[in-house]
Amino acid sequence: MSRFLSPEALRCAPYTPGEQPRDQRYIKLNTNESPFPPSPKVLEAVSRTEVEKLYLYSDPTCAALNTAIAKRYGLGVENVISGNGSDEILAFAFRAFCGEGTGVAFADITYGFYEAQVALFGVEALRLPLDGDFSLRVEDYMDFPGTVVIANPNAPTGMAVPVSHIRRLLESNPNRVVVVDEAYVDFGAESCVPLVREYGNLLVTQTMSKSRSLAGGRIGFALGDSELIEDLNRVKYSLNPYSVNRLSLLAGAAAIEDEEYFQASCQTVRENRVWTTGALEERGFTVLPSSANFVFARSARISGGELYRRLKENGILVRWFDKDRIRDFVRITIGSKEQMEALVESIRRLTAGR
Ligand SMILES: *Cc1c(COP(=O)(O)O)cnc(C)c1O
Numbered sequence: 001m002s003r004f005l006s007p008e009a010l011r012c013a014p015y016t017p018g019e020q021p022r023d024q025r026y027i028k029l030n031t032n033e034s035p036f037p038p039s040p041k042v043l044e045a046v047s048r049t050e051v052e053k054l055y056l057y058s059d060p061t062c063a064a065l066n067t068a069i070a071k072r073y074g075l076g077v078e079n080v081i082s083g084n085g086s087d088e089i090l091a092f093a094f095r096a097f098c099g100e101g102t103g104v105a106f107a108d109i110t111y112g113f114y115e116a117q118v119a120l121f122g123v124e125a126l127r128l129p130l131d132g133d134f135s136l137r138v139e140d141y142m143d144f145p146g147t148v149v150i151a152n153p154n155a156p157t158g159m160a161v162p163v164s165h166i167r168r169l170l171e172s173n174p175n176r177v178v179v180v181d182e183a184y185v186d187f188g189a190e191s192c193v194p195l196v197r198e199y200g201n202l203l204v205t206q207t208m209s210k211s212r213s214l215a216g217g218r219i220g221f222a223l224g225d226s227e228l229i230e231d232l233n234r235v236k237y238s239l240n241p242y243s244v245n246r247l248s249l250l251a252g253a254a255a256i257e258d259e260e261y262f263q264a265s266c267q268t269v270r271e272n273r274v275w276t277t278g279a280l281e282e283r284g285f286t287v288l289p290s291s292a293n294f295v296f297a298r299s300a301r302i303s304g305g306e307l308y309r310r311l312k313e314n315g316i317l318v319r320w321f322d323k324d325r326i327r328d329f330v331r332i333t334i335g336s337k338e339q340m341e342a343l344v345e346s347i348r349r350l351t352a353g354r
Pocket of ligand 1: 155
């Protein structure tokens with residue numbers, strides 16, 4: 001740390017991303033990327049001619065991308081904002097809808113990036129414990145007057161809240177913004193997007209990083225009432241007006257238009273999740289009911305930390321959180337069938353005789 005660091009930056013609590021090894025030695029099941037390449041349409045869209053145009057700025061309004069997203073979800077372009085990953089969109093939302101007099105509430109076990117936003121923007125946070133079985137009770141949030149953020153499905157548990165519960169939350173107080181982070185919704189949870197037209201206090205964020213195989217493209221978006229989107233744009237144009245680069249604008253639009261490829265890859269992930277869950281349960285694991293492209297699992301025979309370390313020695317990366325309540329678990333991204341077979345075989349060897 002330099003002696004020039006501001007007190008505000010000193011209070012930051014930077015997010016710790018999952019390991020990103022530079023070599024390809026590992027079977028990478030630690031950051032919930034897709035095991036598949038992006039749609040072939042993406043490769044066509046990002047042509048050499050388009051690369052040559054990089055001397056020009058990107059469209060700050062993201063018009064073509066937002067139009068494609070709006071069309072896909074049956075909304076108007078005024079209901080969409082795109083960003084450099086949904087992390088950026090979430091940051092815009094924390095800046096726009098939390099602050100002096102308006103705190104934020106989220107689950108004690110959820111996406112770690114929310115804590116980073118709380119520290120960055122100096123927002124007061126209420127962390128509401130998930131139930132013993134890791135389900136989220138919306139009742140706990142009803143009386144909270146500030147902004148509510150719910151990852152649905154949640155990370156790292158993979159568990160989903162029914163949309164009917166979120167509807168109750170939206171209705172209980174129309175003067176409070178509810179942000180639903182749907183980073184994993186495409187893998188089998190019910191989406192709140194159809195509620196966007198009904199509720200002016202709902203903001204849904206999604207990402208192309210997981211279900212559309214574009215983690216490296218950094219494309220996220222939010223859907224909401226046009227006034228909420230306007231507020232997010234106010235923050236965006238104060239921070240980074242050209243936040244989505246030219247190539248990602250093209251890649252994102254092409255990905256969102258290739259419905260068939262998207263459906264097929266989500267379906268494969270779901271099938272592999274069912275297979276992996278069964279195989280882990282056969283080995284005596286407890287696996288939380290997942291609606292995402294990962295499973296959260298624990299075994300009485302091996303601690304989470306040891307399983308993480310031994311798998312790494314065997315060339316398989318999973319995610320382990322050294323945190324109360326979830327220390328016994330590892331989070332395993334659902335990859336290709338071959339990757340999951342290698343994982344299960346490795347676990348079989350590691351737990352044999354225990
Ligand atoms: C991965 C993830 C995101 C953000 O991903 P981006 O790559 O920034 O779009 C947001 N929320 C949750 C819960 C995630 O797991």
